[in-house]
Amino acid sequence: MEAYILDWLNTMIRFAHFITGIAWIGASFYFNWLENNLNRQAGQKEGIAGHLWAVHGGGFYYLEKYKSYPNELPKELHWFKWEAYFTLITGFALLVVIYYYNANSYLLLPNSSISAITGIALSFFGLVLGWLIYDSLTKTALVNKQNIIALIMLGVVALFALFYQQFFTPRAVFIQIGAMIGTIMVLNVFFVIIPSQKQLVKACVDKADIGNDLVFKGYIRSRNNNYFTLPVLFIMLSGHFPMFYSNVNPALMLVLIFITTVLIRHYFNLKGEGKKGTSLVLALVVILTASVFYALMPQKRVLSENAKVVEYEKIATIIEKRCATCHSSNPRDESFSVAPSGFILDTKEQIINAKDAIYSRTIASASMPLANKTNMTDEERTNLANWLISLSKEK
Structure with a gap:
């Protein structure tokens, strides 16, 4: 009966996680696409930074982005936050139901040197520490050098994976790293993006000036989330395909996944912004993908002539x-x-x-x-x- 109840919890929580994740990531993709495709040419209406025409679902849409804020705060203002919050809540619930509740089966290596409680504590500690490291980095002058932050975060992923693979099953290492990145994304929304938007709304009401720092802070965290999206999605999915974590070094594979998926996201961002370099980025993605494909290709065993017949x-x-x-x-x-x-x-x-x-x-x-x-x-x-x-x- 206990296993049956756990199966139901797993199903319902996973379904909720899937739906809220789609809603959040879909909105993230849309707004980044919108930002990349705004018409910013001269001749915009006063106070407008750019506009965009679109057709969808049998109708035409016209969208405008303000340079700061409108003359009057709209009565109905739509916020995008609960999708992110519920993605974290349901994701953590899944972590508890699958990996923490059955820690000896799913989280820890067989005959692990640490207890289930210690393993769970290490996992939770990683979720918190990953955020603190990232948040601290983006509060330094390095925030203006995103390439350096990307390289540092790549190193952070590798170090955490190397640490966790000493105690966790390879699949659990993947899930742990994916959960850490997902946590960073949600806390970006909770601690930075939404507070920045609240300050923007307050400035609109008070008719106050908006500093560039306020706009940049929300933008850069949103942009980082955009780059984190594909790595966390692929990591979560690849956990269901053992070829990505069995008989290979999980830390190395996670680094390759991180690099490849970030490059894929970078390709689409460059293309959306009309910038150069898309061909080079695409070539790197193809080379990395082909290399991983070849490295993971299973070697077919050959039956030795002296092998005993097995009944x-x-x-x-x-x-x-x-x-x-x-x-x-x-x-x-x-x-x-x-x-x-x-x-x-x-x-x-x-x-x-x-x-x-x-x-x-x-x-x-x-x-x-x-x-x-x-x-x-x-x-x-x-x-x-x-x-x-x-x-x-x-x-």
Whole structure:
């Protein structure tokens, strides 16, 4: 019953996180696109910095951006903040339900030298420390040198990943770094962007001057969030694909993901602003992506001529002890009420039909069993590999 309730919590919270994340990131993408595409040519109306015409959903839209603020504060003024706040709330709830509640299964490496409570504390501490480091950087003179801040944050990601991979499962390292970046984005909204907008509204009411610092502060944090978006999205998604974190150094892979996705975002920003350099950025993205593709390409094992024939009975025992604890019609692992992804290995026919998936997860990437919770040995993997390869040869 407990696993069933957790499954429902996981589903509902994940669904809410997905919806609020779409709303927030969609708004972020739209406003950055809007900023990049405003018509700022001479001849604007007084007080207007730029305008834009658009057609969508069967109608024409006309938008204007003020240089400072309108003569009178509108009665209805739309704010964009709750999407970000609820993305953080639901994201942290997911972290608790999946990784903190089942810390020994999902968060910590098997036979970890630290306790579950210590692991959870380290994870939460990282969320806070990541924000403090970033926030401190952007309050220095370096805020005017965004390239340097980007390089420093890349180093921060690498150092945190190197630290966490000493204690956390590779997948948990990915989720931790993604959660840290996501937290920075939301706290940018809460502590800087929204307060700056409130000061802007107050200035409109009081008819006061707006300093350049106020406008720049909100702009730069919003721009940073724009660059953080693709890394955090890809990190969260890649956590579901073991090829990105198994049999590779998680810290190195996260650095490559960070660089590649930031370059993708930079390409679209340059293109939107009509600036040069898009071809070079695109070429770098292609080279990095191709390099990662080649590096992660699984090496197909070849059955040795001297390899012993492995009987199915031996394989059935391995599957029963190491895999079917979760992947069964009646999982014995307390973390699951049903087999993950509906992947069941109760019969010989089911095992044979799933031979490619079994090879990919237990041999090529060694991502299963999850965090090797059931302690599958190298000898068992070799026997399983030989049996699976022999199956392919029989065709």
